[in-house]
Amino acid sequence: MQQIFNFLIKYKVGLVFLGLLILGLSLTLTAHDYQNSKVVSAANDVTGNLFNFKTNVSDYFRLGPQNEVLLQENKNLQEQLYHLRQSAFTELDTTAFSIDSVYKVYTSKVIANNYAYSDNYLLLDSGKKDSIEPGMAVLSSLGIVGITEQVSSRFTRVISILNRNTSINAKLKSSNHFGTLTWSGDDPYVTSLIDVPRSAKVNLGDTITTGGKSFIFPGEIFIGVVEDYELDLNRGYYNISVKLFNDMTDLGEVYVIKREDKEEALELLENVEEE
Amino acid sequence: MNKKLQKILAFVGLILLQTLILNEVHLFGFVIPYVYIMFLVVIPPHANRVQTLVLAFTLGLFIDMFENTGGIHATAILVAAYFRPQLLHLTFGLSYDYQTLTIKNARFIKKLTYVSLLVLIHHTVLFALEVFSFDLWQMFFKKLAITLIFSVLIIMLMMSLIRKKS
Numbered sequence: 001m002q003q004i005f006n007f008l009i010k011y012k013v014g015l016v017f018l019g020l021l022i023l024g025l026s027l028t029l030t031a032h033d034y035q036n037s038k039v040v041s042a043a044n045d046v047t048g049n050l051f052n053f054k055t056n057v058s059d060y061f062r063l064g065p066q067n068e069v070l071l072q073e074n075k076n077l078q079e080q081l082y083h084l085r086q087s088a089f090t091e092l093d094t095t096a097f098s099i100d101s102v103y104k105v106y107t108s109k110v111i112a113n114n115y116a117y118s119d120n121y122l123l124l125d126s127g128k129k130d131s132i133e134p135g136m137a138v139l140s141s142l143g144i145v146g147i148t149e150q151v152s153s154r155f156t157r158v159i160s161i162l163n164r165n166t167s168i169n170a171k172l173k174s175s176n177h178f179g180t181l182t183w184s185g186d187d188p189y190v191t192s193l194i195d196v197p198r199s200a201k202v203n204l205g206d207t208i209t210t211g212g213k214s215f216i217f218p219g220e221i222f223i224g225v226v227e228d229y230e231l232d233l234n235r236g237y238y239n240i241s242v243k244l245f246n247d248m249t250d251l252g253e254v255y256v257i258k259r260e261d262k263e264e265a266l267e268l269l270e271n272v273e274e275e
Numbered sequence: 276m277n278k279k280l281q282k283i284l285a286f287v288g289l290i291l292l293q294t295l296i297l298n299e300v301h302l303f304g305f306v307i308p309y310v311y312i313m314f315l316v317v318i319p320p321h322a323n324r325v326q327t328l329v330l331a332f333t334l335g336l337f338i339d340m341f342e343n344t345g346g347i348h349a350t351a352i353l354v355a356a357y358f359r360p361q362l363l364h365l366t367f368g369l370s371y372d373y374q375t376l377t378i379k380n381a382r383f384i385k386k387l388t389y390v391s392l393l394v395l396i397h398h399t400v401l402f403a404l405e406v407f408s409f410d411l412w413q414m415f416f417k418k419l420a421i422t423l424i425f426s427v428l429i430i431m432l433m434m435s436l437i438r439k440k441s
Contacts, residue, residue, distance in 0.1 A: 040346060
């Protein structure tokens with residue numbers, strides 16, 4: 001017994017080091033696995049409130065650019081509205097609005113934004129009390145931002161599109177060929193669209209939008225333009241570099257979008273699988 | 276008591292400095308100087324080793340929490356903290372062994388060597404765990420080299436500020 005204690009005391013530094021090292025490494029490993037990445041997270045009151053305080057100060061320095069973005073968005077919406085009014089006279093389509101209304105839009109604000117790592121997360125200043133749930137789409141006025149992942153009562157952690165674990169269904173706007181949007185971990189302005197079939201016609205400058213083949217993102221949301229592409233001859237798929245419309249390094253106000261019939265659809269899918 | 280207060284101030288101050296100011300820097304789009312490792316420089320050279328390990332790990336874990344990075348900062352600063360006595364012995368030699376060393380009053384070139392070695396160990400572990408893929412080795416070395424320069428620069432600047440005050 002005495003010898004065990006002597007051993008412990010003699011090697012206490014090494015043992016503490018080893019113990020903490022194993023703890024740290026296991027936290028790191030679980031964080032690289034998307035399913036288990038929620039152990040050490042910023043979606044809690046301490047970090048959330050601190051980031052909130054910081055944003056309250058730094059917001060004043062970006063009022064100008066933010067106004068510009070809002071003005072631009074208002075302009076786009078106005079244009080769509082005029083367009084809609086014009087067409088409403090010719091053919092009165094009462095179903096048009098009911099289709100859109102499966103999506104419910106909430107507004108929120110990004111209070112912490114990382115893009116220096118190869119797996120990045122954002123923090124929003126709204127949570128359960130603002131009816132945010134995991135698995136909702138996060139958009140800015142210019143394009144897609146990420147997917148809500150972990151929700152506390154007042155804050156939400158969003159897995160950014162600048163994260164190697166995200167894969168989002170996207171398509172070429174012109175030809176409706178689908179692919180998967182991923183990130184290589186390097187450039188915060190560029191993501192890649194992989195697995196686009198070789199039958200697709202890809203041109204530089206083509207617009208990429210969301211595919212609409214998921215219950216998270218609505219379809220036809222702008223993502224970016226084709227900056228570069230190459231055909232993977234072994235697999236017969238295109239790898240396309242997409243320059244994002246969205247400046248992921250400067251995010252402010254965002255929209256969180258919920259698809260109201262998501263639970264129903266998922267339930268249906270589960271039932272089919274069970275049978 | 277005063278020593279303890281200084282330690283607490285350094286601990287909290289460095290977390291706030293790192294998360295509120297330095298994490299917003301993003302030089303060239305990807306460089307964040309990691310200055311919180313300065314904690315290992317400002318605590319006394321002969322501080323209790325077990326206590327140092329635990330404190331350093333906790334400090335790293337706080338940074339991880341703010342950054343949503345799992346445990347990479349905690350692991351990196353823990354490894355640096357573990358090798359601290361060896362580095363002190365290597366750079367300061369006898370004055371460390373005879374317990375007469377105060378880092379504030381050491382010569383500039385020795386301080387620079389000590390800080391650079393600490394930051395090198397920390398950043399190597401940090402970026403290896405962060406990139407976590409052999410395919411991205413180019414990105415690893417690019418990040419390591421550039422971040423290293425800026426981290427060391429800022430730590431040295433802050434060290435000189437501290438010396439003036441006392």
